[in-house]
Amino acid sequence: MPTDPRNFDSLVKTLVRPSVRLTVEPIDDAIDLALTDSKFGGLPFLEDQRWPTCNSCSNGLAFICQFNLRTLAPDLTLPFDLFSFFYCHECMPMSTDDSPGMWAVRISKLPGTSTAQLPVDGCANEDHHCTPCSVSAARVPSLPDWQDDILSDELRDLSGSLNPDEPWEPYQTAAATLVGEPSFTSHIGGYPQWVQGGESFECSECGEPLSLFVEIATELDANLMWGDSGSVYLFHCPNHPASFTFCLQCL
Ligand SMILES: [Zn+2]
Numbered sequence: 035m036p037t038d039p040r041n042f043d044s045l046v047k048t049l050v051r052p053s054v055r056l057t058v059e060p061i062d063d064a065i066d067l068a069l070t071d072s073k074f075g076g077l078p079f080l081e082d083q084r085w086p087t088c089n090s091c092s093n094g095l096a097f098i099c100q101f102n103l104r105t106l107a108p109d110l111t112l113p114f115d116l117f118s119f120f121y122c123h124e125c126m127p128m129s130t131d132d133s134p135g136m137w138a139v140r141i142s143k144l145p146g147t148s149t150a151q152l153p154v155d156g157c158a159n160e161d162h163h164c165t166p167c168s169v170s171a172a173r174v175p176s177l178p179d180w181q182d183d184i185l186s187d188e189l190r191d192l193s194g195s196l197n198p199d200e201p202w203e204p205y206q207t208a209a210a211t212l213v214g215e216p217s218f219t220s221h222i223g224g225y226p227q228w229v230q231g232g233e234s235f236e237c238s239e240c241g242e243p244l245s246l247f248v249e250i251a252t253e254l255d256a257n258l259m260w261g262d263s264g265s266v267y268l269f270h271c272p273n274h275p276a277s278f279t280f281c282l283q284c285l
């Protein structure tokens with residue numbers, strides 16, 4: 035029986051998830067960013083005042099970015115308000131499994147008023163410092179890439195039956211109509227935009243499939259390049275949202 039393209043579109047529509055697209059813009063002076071603001075570069079909020087170090091080379095990790103979820107994504111209900119990401123550009127870890135301790139996430143519940151001292155940047159290599167940038171947010175719908183493991187065989191077969199020569203084309207056309215053309219931007223939630231093939235992860239504690247918490251894209255304004263135009267992906271479990279799985283993909 036031939037597939038009705040309208041049925042196919044409504045099937046694709048069921049996969050739409052909200053995502054928070056992040057816009058990263060350079061600022062004149064890092065001093066304009068408060069300690070708990072969302073930012074790339076500058077100084078993070080560190081509750082314990084201890085700068086994370088790399089387990090492999092012992093250098094201070096580079097501070098990449100910090101997201102204040104109260105302002106960027108107030109709809110999320112998570113046991114933390116502030117998320118910060120650190121990375122060792124010397125050791126260049128590519129995944130959680132091959133690189134324990136060469137990257138770090140810090141999360142905090144924000145106090146009503148911050149009494150924290152300014153941390154001292156523990157990454158000695160200034161070439162690895164991000165250019166300070168502000169971060170603003172916009173809610174947008176998102177859909178998986180064609181190569182994402184989350185697409186069912188049924189949906190792939192339907193797409194293939196609509197265009198046997200280019201089985202991905204009906205899906206990509208439907209997705210572009212529903213959520214627009216894909217763009218490689220940093221974002222919270224939604225689906226990963228894979229630079230290479232799709233990957234999927236399960237929680238090591240409860241076996242649930244992990245969902246994307248954040249994709250940190252190459253951000254040239256922030257002097258941040260993951261290999262060649264790559265992205266960092268951090269996943270977590272709905273039941274264990276405070277532990278993260280990391281992977282990096284680049285061209
Ligand atoms: Zn290192």
Ligand SMILES: [Zn+2]
Pocket residue numbers: 237238239240241242271272273274
């Ligand atoms: Zn879990």
